[in-house]
Amino acid sequence: MSRIVGIDLGTTNSLVAIVENGTPRVLPGQDGNKLVPSIIHFEESGDVLVGNTAKARLVKNPRNTIFSIKRFMGKGLDDIREDLALLPFEISSDSEHIIRLKIFGRDYTPPELSALILRELKRNAEAALGEEISEAVITVPAYFNDAQRQATKDAGRIAGLEVLRIVNEPTAASLAYGMNQHQHGTIAVYDFGGGTFDISILKLSEGIFEVRSTSGDTHLGGDDIDEELIRLVMREMGGSPDPSVIPELRKAVLLAKESLSSQEFAEIVVESLNFRRRLTRDEFNAIIAPIVERTMVPCRQALKDAGLKPESIDEVVMVGGSTRIPLVREKVQTLFGRVPHTELNPDEVVALGAAIQADILSGGQREMLLLDVTPLSLGIETMGGVMSKIIPRNSTIPASATEMFTTYVEGQTNVKIHVLQGERELVKDCRSLAQFDLKNIPPMPAGMPRIEVKFLIDADGILNVSAREQRTSKFQSVEVKPTYGLTDEQVESMLLASFEFAESDIEARQVIEARNEAELVLAATEKGVRNEHFRGLPAEEQTGIAASVSRLQEVMKTDSHTDIRAAIEQLSANTQNLAELIMNSAIEKALKDKRVREIDNEPPTNLDKH
Amino acid sequence: MNYFEVFELPRLLGIDMNALEKKFHELSRKYHPDYFSTGSIEEKQKALEMTALLNDAYRTLRNPVRRVEYLLSLEGFKPDGSKVPKSFLMEMFEINEQMEEVHSGSASPEAVAALRADIEGRAAEFDSQIEDASQEWDRLVKAGAPDVELRSQLSRFTEILSSSSYIRNLERDLEDAG
Numbered sequence: 001m002s003r004i005v006g007i008d009l010g011t012t013n014s015l016v017a018i019v020e021n022g023t024p025r026v027l028p029g030q031d032g033n034k035l036v037p038s039i040i041h042f043e044e045s046g047d048v049l050v051g052n053t054a055k056a057r058l059v060k061n062p063r064n065t066i067f068s069i070k071r072f073m074g075k076g077l078d079d080i081r082e083d084l085a086l087l088p089f090e091i092s093s094d095s096e097h098i099i100r101l102k103i104f105g106r107d108y109t110p111p112e113l114s115a116l117i118l119r120e121l122k123r124n125a126e127a128a129l130g131e132e133i134s135e136a137v138i139t140v141p142a143y144f145n146d147a148q149r150q151a152t153k154d155a156g157r158i159a160g161l162e163v164l165r166i167v168n169e170p171t172a173a174s175l176a177y178g179m180n181q182h183q184h185g186t187i188a189v190y191d192f193g194g195g196t197f198d199i200s201i202l203k204l205s206e207g208i209f210e211v212r213s214t215s216g217d218t219h220l221g222g223d224d225i226d227e228e229l230i231r232l233v234m235r236e237m238g239g240s241p242d243p244s245v246i247p248e249l250r251k252a253v254l255l256a257k258e259s260l261s262s263q264e265f266a267e268i269v270v271e272s273l274n275f276r277r278r279l280t281r282d283e284f285n286a287i288i289a290p291i292v293e294r295t296m297v298p299c300r301q302a303l304k305d306a307g308l309k310p311e312s313i314d315e316v317v318m319v320g321g322s323t324r325i326p327l328v329r330e331k332v333q334t335l336f337g338r339v340p341h342t343e344l345n346p347d348e349v350v351a352l353g354a355a356i357q358a359d360i361l362s363g364g365q366r367e368m369l370l371l372d373v374t375p376l377s378l379g380i381e382t383m384g385g386v387m388s389k390i391i392p393r394n395s396t397i398p399a400s401a402t403e404m405f406t407t408y409v410e411g412q413t414n415v416k417i418h419v420l421q422g423e424r425e426l427v428k429d430c431r432s433l434a435q436f437d438l439k440n441i442p443p444m445p446a447g448m449p450r451i452e453v454k455f456l457i458d459a460d461g462i463l464n465v466s467a468r469e470q471r472t473s474k475f476q477s478v479e480v481k482p483t484y485g486l487t488d489e490q491v492e493s494m495l496l497a498s499f500e501f502a503e504s505d506i507e508a509r510q511v512i513e514a515r516n517e518a519e520l521v522l523a524a525t526e527k528g529v530r531n532e533h534f535r536g537l538p539a540e541e542q543t544g545i546a547a548s549v550s551r552l553q554e555v556m557k558t559d560s561h562t563d564i565r566a567a568i569e570q571l572s573a574n575t576q577n578l579a580e581l582i583m584n585s586a587i588e589k590a591l592k593d594k595r596v597r598e599i600d601n602e603p604p605t606n607l608d609k610h
Numbered sequence: 611m612n613y614f615e616v617f618e619l620p621r622l623l624g625i626d627m628n629a630l631e632k633k634f635h636e637l638s639r640k641y642h643p644d645y646f647s648t649g650s651i652e653e654k655q656k657a658l659e660m661t662a663l664l665n666d667a668y669r670t671l672r673n674p675v676r677r678v679e680y681l682l683s684l685e686g687f688k689p690d691g692s693k694v695p696k697s698f699l700m701e702m703f704e705i706n707e708q709m710e711e712v713h714s715g716s717a718s719p720e721a722v723a724a725l726r727a728d729i730e731g732r733a734a735e736f737d738s739q740i741e742d743a744s745q746e747w748d749r750l751v752k753a754g755a756p757d758v759e760l761r762s763q764l765s766r767f768t769e770i771l772s773s774s775s776y777i778r779n780l781e782r783d784l785e786d787a788g
Contacts, residue, residue: 164647208635361647369642395669398643398662425782456662459643 004135004164004362005125006172006354009114009152011070011195011221012321013347014038016121016136017355018129019364024176024355026348027128029120035347036124040116041065042103050120062088062247064103068223069117071195072099072110073155074147076484086227088243097484111154111486112494118159136161137358139350141196142168143216143298143375145421146433147484149461154491164361166460169193170200171372172353173319174209176344178368185314186212188302190332190340191350192295193320195221199299201306201313210371213305213394215298222257222322225288229253229279232287233268237275248272260284261324285327292331299335305394316340319349371396374457376431381418385427390455393423400456405467411443415451419463432483438467438476451476514564518556521568525549525575533581544574613667613680622751623678623744625671634668674740675774678767681747687764694772702776705729709783729780736774743767 006024008015013035017026026034031052041054042064049057058065066089072080077095084091092100092107100107118138125133138161140152149166156163170189177187184205191198198216202209230249249270256266256279265280303310318340322328332340344352359365378391380403390401405415415438422430441449450470457463467476481487486494525545528534534542552567614621617633639645641664646657670676682688708725711717717725747763 165644206635208638210635357644360644363645363648366639366645369639369644371638371642392669396665398658399665399669400662401666456658458658459661 002132002134003129004137004358005121005133006351006356006358007118007121007136007138008169008172008351008354009070009117009138009140009155010038010350011068011193011223012038013194014117014121015348015351016125017348017351018125019355019359022365024352024359026351027125029124030127036117036120037067038069038117039065039067040069040113044104046104048116050116059248059251062244063090065247066101066103066108066113068195069110069113071219071223072101073114074145074149074151074484075099075110086230086246088246098486109486109494111151111491112158114152114155115158115494118155118161122159122161134160134162135164135358137165137167137354137361138163139167139169139172139354141193141216141218142170142191142198142200142214142372143196143218144168144461145218145376145431146461146463147431147482148218150482150485153460153462154486154494157491158494160495163460165357166462167354167357167370168198168200168211168214168372168375168461169196169350170198170214170319171202171209171211171370172351172357173317173344173349174200174202174204174353175356175368175370176349176353177317177341178204178209186308186312187315187317188299188313188336189317189319190295190299190323191216191319192322192328193221194322195219195223197221197295197298199295199302201302201308207367208369208371210396211373211394212308213302214373214375215302215305216375217294217298220291220294221320224291225257225322225325226250226253228287228291229257229268233270233275233277236277237273245270245272257284257325261326281326288325288327292325292328295328296331296335310336313338318342319346321347372459372461373397374399374461376421377423378433378455378457378463379420379422379430381420381427387420387422387425387427387430391457395457397457397461398459400454402452402454405438405451405453406447407441407444407449408446410446412446413441413443414439415441417453417465419455419465433463434483435481436465436467437479437481439479441469441476442472442474444471510561511559511564514561514568515556518552518564518568521571522549522552525571528575528578528582531578531582533585534578536581537578541574541577545571545578548574611663612684613670616664616667617671619671620751621681621684622748623674623681624748625677627672630668630672634664637664674737674744675771678740678744679771682764682767682771685764687768694769694776698773698776702780705780709780712784726784729777729784732777733774733781736770736777739770740767740774743770 003018006017015026015034015036017024028034029036029051033052036051037055039051039054039058041049041057041061043049054065058067071083076097077091077099080099090102092102094100094107098109100109101113122133136156138152138156140149152166153163170191173191174187174189187202187204189200189202196216196218197220198214200214201212203212230246230253233249233253252268252270256268259266260279260281265278268275268277268279313336316332316336316338318329318332323342323346329340356368357370360368373394374391374397375393377389377393379387379389382388390403391399405417407415417436417438418427419433419436420427420430421433424430438451438453441451451467452470453465453467455463455465465478465480467478468474469476529545548567548571552571555563555567617630619625638661641657641660643654643657643661646653670680705725705728708717708721712722712725743763743766750759750763
């Protein structure tokens with residue numbers, strides 16, 4: 001059985017980790033870095049770069065360089081309108097229920113783009129472990145709704161990974177912390193990342209990690225702090241600059257933000273706009289205070305839902321890059337009245353926890369067990385646009401509820417069920433999840449059919465629905481129309497497209513490699529031709545070499561790596577004699593040189609003995 | 611299997627929370643899908659269904675109100691709105707008017723605080739009524755009381771729950787208003 005990796009698919013950075021000999025570790029990429037920036041760059045040629053190489057192109061080529069795609073997962077156009085002002089992306093008109101980014105004339109959905117990041121992580125893990133990886137545990141913010149979780153699972157599938165489990169980020173982090181400390185008691189995990197905020201309250205006892213409550217905001221993170229600073233710069237410069245300079249602006253404020261975590265002041269420098277500004281930590285704190293305060297609201301809610309007071313929390317654990325900010329640490333410490341834990345690298349702790357969960361699933365260890373909850377109440381639409389809750393938030397998952405439905409009209413064969421997530425009373429204030437269509441109900445008088453519908457939230461926090469007509473005991477077919485998301489068929493066709501994509505990728509890589517080799521061979525041949533031994537070759541050998549050189553130069557212009565390779569072979573064969581002659585004389589010369597040097601190195605003979 | 615059976619408990623309302631949690635952890639270790647990830651489709655499905663049932667049972671039994679509601683549904687009783695006393699409805703009407711003022715923002719902070727205290731006080735009162743009625747139920751069951759007495763006690767629960775649902779809605783309303 002192949003090994004299962006744990007993946008933290010982050011807004012800013014993504015990581016892949018694995019448990020080896022009972023210890024989790026992050027697997028570095030080919031460039032040696034553990035963090036893979038969640039950035040994707042598209043070249044006009046169709047080549048795709050992911051991670052640090054893509055990040056390097058962010059400023060120069062903003063339109064074709066995609067970042068923070070996690071914020072778009074499971075969202076429709078209305079959800080992200082506000083963000084778009086500061087994002088240089090082109091959105092396709094067909095984005096009402098699922099965002100489509102237009103890149104070189106092709107539409108990409110967030111799951112497809114996330115799949116490119118996952119594929120890079122998969123490749124990195126395969127290179128580091130020397131084996132194929134096909135199964136993974138992927139983390140998501142605890143407060144992610146059904147559509148966002150499903151979108152993450154779809155991304156895994158498109159990347160060629162079977163997602164064995166979706167795990168909540170704060171709970172994953174608690175596994176990584178709990179593993180080192182074998183603690184008991186109640187802990188709060190404060191997870192403030194690049195794009196999302198989560199708080200989870202857990203009770204630990206004898207290896208069981210039981211989540212008592214969770215709350216959060218899936219649109220609150222370091223990105224919001226950056227955007228506040230970008231607005232500051234824009235205000236001070238007067239007017240909004242060309243959208244294409246925003247990435248440079250973003251980079252400049254990011255640098256300032258990061259250095260303010262350890263320095264008392266920093267400078268925002270935007271060279272192309274000739275902008276320079278000193279920013280003190282006090283000023284910075286004043287700017288971000290409202291954002292940090294927003295994280296306190298879910299914290300209080302989670303405490304209330306768990307029926308706990310801040311003083312009953314035994315330990316507080318900090319996760320996510322934004323917890324490096326001193327003001328954030330200060331506020332958390334004030335709320336809970338204790339110094340939060342920051343021992344583990346906040347960028348890595350979620351990936352390490354994901355690897356531990358992967359290890360549990362693969363049967364590696366049975367000591368720890370995570371019992372997580374659903375962050376949002378699940379309900380169905382009833383008469384008058386009212387949402388009727390059937391599974392309350394903070395229910396341990398898997399969780400289920402059974403409801404009875406019937407018909408209103410004689411002979412009615414269809415019943416529609418509208419499923420929602422949220423805490424508000426009215427349907428319009430909740431998040432529409434899907435429309436379920438119960439079909440082929442046996443025709444009966446109105447009110448006679450008794451259709452038992454079972455709503456089951458699985459261990460990934462994703463809803464499954466099954467239905468049975470009680471009188472006939474027949475399972476009813478349920479047709480699902482996700483409100484925000486892809487149908488199974490769409491995911492399937494994206495999966496197929498990604499295979500073609502991967503194949504054309506390999507093809508393109510092989511052509512590039514063949515061309516590179518051809519260039520090396522041609523350069524060597526050119527050198528050889530200038531060598532004195534070339535003139536000593538028989539005439540037909542000389543013309544043979546010239547012919548195969550021009551043949552190789554010709555096929556190098558094509559995209560056939562097999563033709564290029566064949567031409568390289570031919571040239572190598574034709575130059576073999578020449579190469580040997582040159583080599584031999586080089587060896588002779590080297591030996592001669594050596595002798596000369598050895599003689600040189602002998603202690604000078606004193607000729608003058610006087 | 612009903613929720614009491616899942617936990618191998620008699621159909622009584624007094625439940626030792628520590629023992630319930632211990633049993634919950636023990637059964638989670640037995641059934642959780644995490645331990646069947648490499649198993650067959652049937653094993654995985656069974657683990658999912660058993661754990662969902664276990665979690666549903668735990669969620670219901672650990673909460674005193676949900677526990678009573680569940681007992682009523684097992685016994686074929688439903689909360690009945692018509693059993694709510696008229697005087698209580700009049701009081702609710704008044705509280706609702708005050709709630710309107712909170713929603714429209716015309717209520718003073720003192721008035722909001724007073725309303726909150728009033729609602730919380732009533733909620734606590736219902737909690738203790740449910741607690742008392744639950745103890746009475748257990749006493750009747752253990753004493754082998756005749757069916758008619760048991761049914762009248764169940765009917766008493768439906769009255770308490772119907773009235774308390776008004777209070778729960780008000781609590782939620784107040785929460786929504788901030």
